[in-house]
Amino acid sequence: MSLDIRAFEHGGVPAPKKPVIVFLHGYGSNEQDLAGLINFLPPMPWVSLRAPISLQPGSYAWAPITVPGNPEAGPVEEVTRSVWNWIDVNLPEDSLIIPIGFSQGGMMATQLLRTRPERVLTTVVLAGFTLGHPQPADDAVRQELPPVIYCRGLDDQVISPSAVARTAEWLGENTTLTAKTYYRLGHSIDERVMQDVHDFLKSI
Numbered sequence: 001m002s003l004d005i006r007a008f009e010h011g012g013v014p015a016p017k018k019p020v021i022v023f024l025h026g027y028g029s030n031e032q033d034l035a036g037l038i039n040f041l042p043p044m045p046w047v048s049l050r051a052p053i054s055l056q057p058g059s060y061a062w063a064p065i066t067v068p069g070n071p072e073a074g075p076v077e078e079v080t081r082s083v084w085n086w087i088d089v090n091l092p093e094d095s096l097i098i099p100i101g102f103s104q105g106g107m108m109a110t111q112l113l114r115t116r117p118e119r120v121l122t123t124v125v126l127a128g129f130t131l132g133h134p135q136p137a138d139d140a141v142r143q144e145l146p147p148v149i150y151c152r153g154l155d156d157q158v159i160s161p162s163a164v165a166r167t168a169e170w171l172g173e174n175t176t177l178t179a180k181t182y183y184r185l186g187h188s189i190d191e192r193v194m195q196d197v198h199d200f201l202k203s204i
Contacts, residue, residue, distance in 0.1 A: 005079075005086040006050040007031065014045045019096045019121045021046035022087070022112075026103030026127075027061045034102060040194035042201050044098075049086065051105075052079060062108050069163025071107070073133035080111040087119075096121035098201070102189065103127050103158065110171075113148070117141050122204050123175075124197055125150045127187050129163040130170045141174050148175040149200040151193045153185025 014020045021044055023034040031050040038046050051060040063075045087097065098121050101109030106128010113123045114135035125148065150171055152164065171177045180196050 005052055005082050007047045007086070007090070014047075014091050014095055017092075017094050019044055019098050020091055021098045021100055022109075023048035024062070024083075024099060024101035024105030024108045025049075025051065025060070026101075026105050027065065028055060028059045029102075030058050030060055034100065034105075037100070037189070037194060040191075041198055047091070049083065052082060062104050069129050069160040070132050070166075071104075073131060076107070076111060076131050077135075080108070080115055083108065083112065084116060098122055098124065100124040100197070101126065101128055103187065107131055110148075110167075111135065113146065113175075114138055114141060117144060117146060120146065122146065122201070123148045124200070125167070125171075126189055126193065126197075127152050127156055127159060129159055129167045132163075132166055138174065145174070145176045147178070147200075147204060149178040149180065149197060151180045151182070151189075151196060153182050153188060155184060155186045158187035 023046065025031060025033040031048040035048045051062040053061040055061055062079050063071045066072055097119060099109035099112045106125040107130060109123050109125055109128065110130045113120045115137050117137050117140055148171055168179065178200055182192055
């Protein structure tokens with residue numbers, strides 16, 4: 001089954017062989033939430049996707065929350081396939097993507113990497129986490145050690161310590177990781193984060 005992935009906010013016309021930023025919002029938000037971040041990033045085409053699970057008007061999720069920071073694998077894998085279906089239909093087939101995800105969207109950003117790494121130029125995880133289940137391309141990711149930046153606030157009370165530890169361990173062992181932490185930052189993004197993400201993307 002293909003879930004309904006929509007994109008109502010986008011900027012620029014994706015060109016063949018050029019990277020495209022794919023914004024993936026957090027639980028309870030929508031496709032408009034991260035669109036403003038493009039103002040802090042190097043110029044490139046982008047799209048901001050809306051998650052398929054409607055919680056209430058204007059509020060969407062990529063997967064149900066069962067155990068916070070550790071969702072069940074089945075629904076996450078299903079929505080991952082649906083995101084790829086959207087990308088295959090709507091973006092040039094030879095354009096690499098740069099998934100940028102916040103919170104539950106950060107999990108989705110890593111899901112895209114862990115399923116079709118050959119299509120992912122680099123990955124940006126903002127206050128997010130990884131799925132605690134093996135994924136089809138984990139071995140390929142481990143061999144390539146692709147670049148990833150993982151940013152989180154030290155005062156984040158939303159993502160559990162166990163999810164943070166799992167994420168840091170997986171990214172540290174399977175990617176070329178740039179890990180950034182920020183004092184006096186909770187479950188959020190600020191200009192320090194975006195400056196680091198900007199510099200990271202400029203270096204890729």
